[in-house]
Amino acid sequence: LILDGKSITLPVIEGTEHEKAFDIGKLRDQTGYVTLDSGYKNTGATKSAITFLDGEEGILRYRGYPIEQLAEKSSFLEVAYLLIYGALPTEAELSHFSGQITKHTLVHEDMRKIFDGFPSATHPMAILSSLICALTGFYPQSVSPDLSPEEMELNIIRLLAKMPTIAAWTYKNNMGHPLNYPRNDMDYCANFLYMMFSFPTEKYDINPVVVSALNKLLILHADHEQNCSTSTVRLVGSANASLYGSVSAGINALWGPLHGGANQEVIEMLEAIAADGGDTSKFIAKAKDKNDSFRLMGFGHRVYKNFDPRAKIIKKAADEVLQALGMQDSPLLKIAQELEQAALTDQYFIERKLYPNVDFYSGIIYKALGIPTEMFTVMFALGRLPGWIAQWKEMRENKEPIGRPRQIYTGELERDYVEM
Numbered sequence: 001l002i003l004d005g006k007s008i009t010l011p012v013i014e015g016t017e018h019e020k021a022f023d024i025g026k027l028r029d030q031t032g033y034v035t036l037d038s039g040y041k042n043t044g045a046t047k048s049a050i051t052f053l054d055g056e057e058g059i060l061r062y063r064g065y066p067i068e069q070l071a072e073k074s075s076f077l078e079v080a081y082l083l084i085y086g087a088l089p090t091e092a093e094l095s096h097f098s099g100q101i102t103k104h105t106l107v108h109e110d111m112r113k114i115f116d117g118f119p120s121a122t123h124p125m126a127i128l129s130s131l132i133c134a135l136t137g138f139y140p141q142s143v144s145p146d147l148s149p150e151e152m153e154l155n156i157i158r159l160l161a162k163m164p165t166i167a168a169w170t171y172k173n174n175m176g177h178p179l180n181y182p183r184n185d186m187d188y189c190a191n192f193l194y195m196m197f198s199f200p201t202e203k204y205d206i207n208p209v210v211v212s213a214l215n216k217l218l219i220l221h222a223d224h225e226q227n228c229s230t231s232t233v234r235l236v237g238s239a240n241a242s243l244y245g246s247v248s249a250g251i252n253a254l255w256g257p258l259h260g261g262a263n264q265e266v267i268e269m270l271e272a273i274a275a276d277g278g279d280t281s282k283f284i285a286k287a288k289d290k291n292d293s294f295r296l297m298g299f300g301h302r303v304y305k306n307f308d309p310r311a312k313i314i315k316k317a318a319d320e321v322l323q324a325l326g327m328q329d330s331p332l333l334k335i336a337q338e339l340e341q342a343a344l345t346d347q348y349f350i351e352r353k354l355y356p357n358v359d360f361y362s363g364i365i366y367k368a369l370g371i372p373t374e375m376f377t378v379m380f381a382l383g384r385l386p387g388w389i390a391q392w393k394e395m396r397e398n399k400e401p402i403g404r405p406r407q408i409y410t411g412e413l414e415r416d417y418v419e420m
């Protein structure tokens with residue numbers, strides 16, 4: 001325990017009354033002392049039964065299920081159900097859940113008026129967060145602090161259903177293309193791809209490999225315990241703000257390049273290496289040179305100290321997508337493979353545990369699908385949505401108090417006001 005900057009060792013004998021008496025958390029609460037760790041910003045105070053993450057061992061589990069099994073065997077909607085309601089759905093539950101979502105995919109036509117006001121240069125995340133917040137105007141009961149379980153359920157369904165429609169609009173706005181209405185005969189991922197890439201004048205063929213890769217990508221991003229956007233959703237929601245308002249805040253947090261921008265940085269790095277002539281050995285040497293500011297993007301991870309469990313799954317999906325789209329020989333992919341090879345075989349990278357992470361591969365898939373880099377965070381938001389909803393719901397159902405991170409004051413203690 002740190003008290004007044006001094007480390008104190010408390011004698012605690014396990015499993016006795018003694019242990020209870022010296023419960024460190026209790027002692028800290030009782031004495032009112034707090035220690036400052038600005039990296040955590042007090043989010044360690046959150047209890048949650050949703051996602052388990054062990055950064056040392058490279059373990060990620062949703063509600064106890066390993067991410068590897070979920071990505072392999074489940075659909076994104078099954079995982080969304082699991083995160084939000086705590087158990088994998090039965091066949092009947094899943095059919096009801098996806099049926100309800102399909103029923104609500106259309107967005108109110110008056111939302112188009114708000115949407116049409118955005119200049120085409122608007123960043124897709126600005127449109128996404130604005131329109132998600134604007135849903136409160138169309139569903140006023142959603143702002144009530146006393147939602148019945150049925151009302152909460154309907155708000156959740158509406159958000160899951162309308163998010164892909166609005167996300168596809170943001171892309172169409174950037175491109176200046178006509179909007180597509182949702183196709184309710186398609187599943188969640190296929191419908192999203194249809195709304196993104198089809199034109200009224202052309203037949204749209206769904207590629208099952210691409211749909212499967214998108215399904216995996218969304219599952220892998222569905223929750224990641226208390227990251228910046230998720231704790232934002234919980235904190236905003238703890239003031240009894242609506243689900244739509246809280247998720248809108250989370251979207252803005254995710255838009256911050258330090259949180260959601262990693263895969264965009266990977267693609268920009270690969271493009272810069274390609275523009276320079278594609279000599280990866282030159283950039284690997286730069287990465288090793290501590291006097292050079294160049295950094296390899298998409299290697300290592302702040303949370304995972306040994307490997308990112310999501311990376312292996314997504315690497316396989318990336319290989320399958322590139323194969324299915326006949327893009328195995330793309331110059332960007334060649335550069336990515338050479339960097340990946342270096343990271344996995346070169347002692348410098350092995351010793352520093354700089355393995356390729358999930359962002360390294362997700363950007364490659366999105367790029368192959370023709371999704372512009374500005375849309376990468378929108379794709380992340382689409383995946384993270386069930387996690388945000390589950391965390392908001394858990395926080396509300398547990399009747400958690402309003403969040404108020406403590407601060408350590410570092411300014412002047414008291415100053416005399418001198419009139420000018």
Ligand code: MLT
Nearest residue numbers: 223224226227228259303
């Ligand atoms: C995430 O998936 O949210 C990112 O890896 C960031 C994080 O967990 O802090």
